[in-house]
Amino acid sequence: MRALLVAFTWGLLYLTALTGAQELDPIDNMCIRFDHQSVVKNNTLYIDGGRQTFINTTNIGGETKQTGKITQGYSEYNYQRQSFRRLIESKSDTNLIAIDLTSSWDWKTNISENALDKDANPKTGTYPPLVSRGALYHGADADDNIYLWGGTTSYFNTSFPGFRWPLPSQYSLWSYNVVSQTWGQYDTGLNIEHRPSSGSYTEARDQSLAFFFNGQLDSGSETQTNNLGDDPKVFIEGMVVINTSNQTARNLSTKAVVGDYPRSRGRMQYIKDVGGKGILVQIGGNRKHVGNYSNQYMYGGRGANGTENVFYDDIWVLSIPSFIWTKINQGSSPRYGHTCHRVGTRTMITVGGASNMRYDEQPCDWETKGVGVLDMSDVTWGSIFHAGAPPYAVPTRVAAAIGGSGSGGATVRQPVGGFTQEGLARMFNVSWTPPPPPPPAPHSSASGKRPTTAAIIGGIIGGAVSLGLSISLTFFYRRRIHIFFTGEDLPVPEMDGMSFQEMDGKAKLEAEMMARNVCWELPAYEKPVELGSPSEHGIARGIKANDPPAWAPPVTDEGIPF
Helix, strand or coil, X not given: CHHHHHHHHHHHHHHHHHHHHHCXXXXXXXXXXXXXXXEEECCEEEEECCEEEEEEEEEECCEEEEEEEEEEEECCCECCCXXXXXXXXXXXXXXXXXXXCCCCEECCCCCCEEEEECCCCCCCCCCCCCCECCEEECCCCCCCEEEEECCECCCCCCCCCCCCCCCCHHHCEEEEECCCCEEEEECCCCCCCCCCECCEEEEEHHHCEEEEECCEECCCCCHHHHHHCCCCCEEEECEEEEECCCXXXXXXXXXXXXXXXXXXXXXXXXXXXXXXXCEEEECCCEEEEECCEEEEEEEEEEEXXXXXXXXXXXXXXXXXXXXXXXXXXXXXXXXXXXXEEEECCCEEEEXXXXXXXXXXXXXXXXCCCCEEEXXXXXXXXXXXXXXXXXXXXXXXXXXXXXCCECCECCCCCCCCCCCCCHHHHHHCCCCCCCCCCCCCCCCCCCCCCCCCHHHHHHCCCCCCEECXXXXXXXXXXXXXXXXXXXXXXXXXCCCCCCEEECCCCCCEEECCCCCCCCCCCCCCCECCEECCCCHHHCCCCCCECCCCCCCCCCCCCCCCCC
């Protein structure tokens, strides 16, 4: 009888604990959500993984208020409540959050947001990983799957229900069928040895190709890197190219682009209508085409001023092919670790983001459902998503910078002073005049000098890579511009004449794009390795590499841009 009483008492205590835990719903109790991955497919926004803080809600005077202590955890947490026995034996399930975009909504009143269970792969019994800073791809339009690549396990709160330890890197590619709501996994271990995170990524949906550029390994990347500890990161070279039609992956060298200093936490966009089969542009944000012109939107982010983190709430537009940057908005609610998606013709939806790094202290996201809505033409923020928004119009400030009007017709077709490479000019269908030879570089001190404003805003690194897909890499040093507007020249190594190997391995293509202005986004103090390289590169041991050259500016260990 006493044993029964003890067991019953323990059950009540456990029930009480679980009941408290059940209050922390990933939707209703969201405080902030960041470092996730998301994608829009079939008029549904899917949000996977990442980190999240939770807060209790209380009804005060008929209005729901967020009150109490902030709990750090993961956005995929949820408990199933069916019966007392199930509750006692319950395990935590993870979720994929889905937001309906087929009809208009106001996130303040009637947004349709649901948590879908992330069940085990029915063929293997293996659960999908719980990762941050990975990539979520749309896949081809006729494909019912979305694809999860890479990512790292965050040790944000290992005691939080639903936490899962890192998995082996063999299955770094997963799929989720949006029709059957089932998960699948694919063995990429033969071609890609490690699971990268924090890389730049995009996809060419019309070609069933997805890309993941550089990135890093850390203690949460996979079981093989558990012993790296809390701080060491290994920054990795290479660009993974995933064929979503047959779920295979291969790795291309990026040494001609980044040398020995790979990058992390950039953003990449695919522009379909340039070159033979499109180009990749690495900067940040969303894009909108107007005729044969493309406007790339970049919102928010984080940088550094010396040892201090700086957080931003502004919107810039990079117009291509003029490569002119235009600032179109300045706010007062900074955000980083978020994702952005263009939906319809003129709407950008932002997902999550944090305003500082004091996760258990900062105010909760004022956008209480974790999404924001921007009209990309009027440049106004709001809470209402209009499913039938009118056609896109070029913002007034952008049209003033590149010529034309809201309906297009830009008159500035190349950068100020023209393109420095004939191949790049040819790619954008403009005439090319060889530039005059540069004046001799002034003698520089041992500490080096910082780049000019033009070098930062217009600096292009690397070359066009012939993959059957024409790729160009444009790097904008997202947040250092506030520090480097000094007007000083910077002598840097040139990469002219370096080459890339084509995917089919038959030929090489000489670099078409200038690489005179190298902007460093990461210190890369850990030894860089190729994604498919063997263990002697020191991943498990966290071997340190030499310091960057003197001309590399100081940056945070998290890298920029976001």
